[in-house]
Amino acid sequence: MKNFRGIVFDLYGTLYNVQSVAGICDQAYPGKGAAMAQLWRQKQLEYTWLRSLMERYVNFETVTDDALRFTCAALELPLEEDMARVLADQYLRLEPHPDTTDALHRLKDAGIPLAIISNGSHKSIAHVVNHSGMGWAFDELISAEDVQVFKPHPKMYELAERRMGHAREHILYVSANGWDASAASLAGYPVCWINRNLGPFDVLGATPMVATEDLGAMADWVLE
Template identity: 60%
Template sequence: MKNIKAIVFDLYGTLYDVQSVSQACEECYPTHGESIALLWRQKQLEYTWLRSLMGRYVNFEQATEDALRYSCAHLKLPIDAETHRHLSDAYLRLSPHRDTPAALQRLHNAGIPMGVISNGSHNSIAQVVSNSNLSWAFRELISVETVQVFKPHTSVYVLAEKRMGQPKENILFVSSNAWDATAASHYGFPVCWVNRYNGVFDELEAKPTYVASDLGRVADALLAEQVST
């Protein structure tokens, strides 16, 4: 990973485990927790993409709340206002992946500037990071709210480059979402796809520059390059 001067991470799925909401879902709907969490995430993504195509932006909290209502209706599970609020708030308390804190600490100790670029709103990104006690790791918390369109729109990746203060060829873009990694690659970032679950990369005329099984391997590669230079 030569000439990397900064790193920008995707938030949902990459640094944080979106399926960690299944515990809260299970508490509210016994035996349905995993089904709700999976469908909820799928519809959340679909709503961000569809709203971007329609030019009908709402913030991430609204998209998440709408996706939850759909998921419960689809699964024929009644949901009252209190339960809806409780589960929606679970997205502000996501658990980091197990490899996240240690990898961020190593990169931070090495003095590598790090940022987050996320579909989350300014508020949701700040709360997720703060609630997990990882605010110290990031120089920039960058939200699509600034450009009023969701990833994978090109303007989001332009924003990430501007905020990190380095040319795109010197910023490593790290995502576990293949569609996000694809768009970042098309924009011109060197891209690391974090393939935790041995998945298959999307066929969208781009390939990641690097593939790692977890964030610890990303840190290994970056820090080894620093030592060698």
Template identity: 55%
Template sequence: MKNIRGIVFDLYGTLFDVHSVAAACDTYHRGRGREISLVWRQKQLEYTWLRSLMGDYVDFEQATRDALAFTSRQLQLPLDEAARTALCEEYLKIKPYPEVPDALARLQAMGLPLAILSNGSVNSIRSVVAASGLGLRFKHLISADDAQIFKPHSSVYKLAEQQLNCDCSELLFVSSNAWDASGARHFGYPVCWINRAGNAFDELGQSPDHVVQGLDQLADWMAAQLIVSRS
């Protein structure tokens, strides 16, 4: 893992907890918020993959709205237009995992440019990052909108190379989504997988180069790597 010149992060589920919307969901259907959030997230992912395969791109915000409409019907938990709009607004304000702010500050202090590469729309990424107060940590916010297709398509991973003006082999890609980590590794990035839940890694012919349980452990590891490289 020598000669790393920058770090590229996934956003949803990696830096920010997508299920922080569960509390808002619970205000509409008491006791069902977590269930709504889980189905919503799974269908959101499926819609990005399916639309990529169909060649029928819509931005992430539209995929998120469509996934919520499906979730409401599938679980037979009615949400009117105002409720769906309010919950989609909550998705623009999801919360970072507890260790993320301090870990990002430590990583930034190491002098490496930090970037986000996300399936989120330009507006979605900017909104989430701004709401968290972490905007100054990132040099680049990169959206799949620029490729008009979603990860794990290779053209999305190429965007970070172009923006940071580095070969992917010089950029550490960080994701908690095993499918995303696999896609990035297949493209050629060295990959760190954040495995907060103790899950098995997907069987897609790829393996992460490093595994941590949280972003704080990544900061510890990068600090150690920096010491070795300077010795």
């Protein structure tokens, strides 16, 4: 088994499927669910990055709501306030990827401390984890709310190190987002990139320690 003193996971896209909101989007706007989910996520990410650059932090729920309103405007879809709340709340009920639960069980059974670090607020992280029944897995739930800036700002990777209580070189960082994996690697973490889409790694001057197709293969690598 690899000698990591903890593993830190990204939440959105890594453990949980952000495209799982497409179902309720399609119920609200038949035939538009997939396009909505994709653009909504794109704008959600862009707004976290832009707000960090502008030093205008708001919590993740606000970013998600703003991105939804842009998405509906761009796709020329009417958005009533009641529907906006229903759709935005779906980000609190994301479905875990099929490989998530088994991989976490195996790592937890091996005695490895596990954590989530996310751009989500404390409320949103807790809702997602508790809704999926996976609170048992995590020793720490680490939120951007504590530093008032979003990943990939270096403060987020410093926060993970402090909360885990070990030097970052002894903490495995796991993310399916190439930009996040790059930032963690540049910050000094050993990184496993979950290459779910079998695409190229972002060209940002960093290289992950290992890349796997899913969390199951990541757990295999850690435990071998």
